[in-house]
Amino acid sequence: MGTNAAGFNNILQTWGYKPTTQRQAVLEVILKNQDKHLSAEEVFAETKKTNPRIGLATVYRTLQLFEKVGVLQHISLDDGCMRYEMADPEQKYEHQHLICEVCSDVIEIREDMAFFAEKVFLQKGFRITTHQVKAFGICKKCSDDLECNHGNDGK
Numbered sequence: 001m002g003t004n005a006a007g008f009n010n011i012l013q014t015w016g017y018k019p020t021t022q023r024q025a026v027l028e029v030i031l032k033n034q035d036k037h038l039s040a041e042e043v044f045a046e047t048k049k050t051n052p053r054i055g056l057a058t059v060y061r062t063l064q065l066f067e068k069v070g071v072l073q074h075i076s077l078d079d080g081c082m083r084y085e086m087a088d089p090e091q092k093y094e095h096q097h098l099i100c101e102v103c104s105d106v107i108e109i110r111e112d113m114a115f116f117a118e119k120v121f122l123q124k125g126f127r128i129t130t131h132q133v134k135a136f137g138i139c140k141k142c143s144d145d146l147e148c149n150h151g152n153d154g155k
Contacts, residue, residue, distance in 0.1 A: 008071065015069045025051040026062045030072065030086065037075060037083040037097075037106055077106060077134065096133035102142035 008027055009019040017023075029046040030038070038046070044059040063084055066072040073087040077099055098107040117128040138146070 011069050011071060017065065017069070022047075022051065022054050022058050023062050023065070025054060026059060026066070027071075030066070030084065034086055037077060037085050039081040039083050041081070043084065075132065078136075079104070096135065098135050098137065098139070100139035100142055101136055102138055102146075105139050105141075107139065 008024075012019050012023070025047050026043060028050070029043050033046070036042075040060050040063055041056070043063065044054070044056050047054050047059060063072060063074075067074060067084075067087075070087050072084045074082045074084055075097070077083055077097060096109045096111060096113075098109060099105075100107075113131065113133075117131075120126050120128055
C-alpha cells in the first residue's frame with residue numbers, strides 16, 4: 001500500500017476524492033505516529049499544531065474516509081475510544097495487541113493466526129474472516145519496575 005504522499009494521492013483519486021490540504025495534514029500525523037494507536041482527538045491535537053484552522057469534525061470525516069479507502073483501520077483497545085492504525089491490505093488477519101495494564105503501552109505482535117483459523121474450521125466448521133486479539137498484562141518495563149520497587153520496600 002502507498003504510505004507516501006504519491007501513493008496516498010493515487011488511492012484517493014482511484015476512489016474519486018481529492019488530496020486536500022487537510023487530508024494531507026492528517027495523513028502526515030498518521031505516518032509520523034505509525035508506532036502509536038491514536039484516537040481521533042489525538043490526531044486532531046497533532047494536526048492542529050501544523051494546521052491550526054482544521055476542525056475536529058474535519059478530522060473525524062477524514063479518518064472515516066481513510067478507513068473507507070483502505071488507508072486506515074480502527075481498533076478498540078478497551079479504553080473507551082476508537083483508535084486508528086495504518087491498514088495493510090496484504091495482511092489476511094489482523095495483528096494482535098498486548099496492552100500493559102500499568103502504563104497502557106500497546107505492543108503489536110504479528111503472529112500467523114492461520115493455524116488457529118484452520119483448526120477452528122476443522123473442529124467447528126466456522127470460517128474466520130477476520131479477528132482481533134487483545135491480551136492484557138504487564139509489560140517487561142513495568143514488570144521490572146515492580147520487582148525493583150518490591151525489592152526496596154524494607155522487608
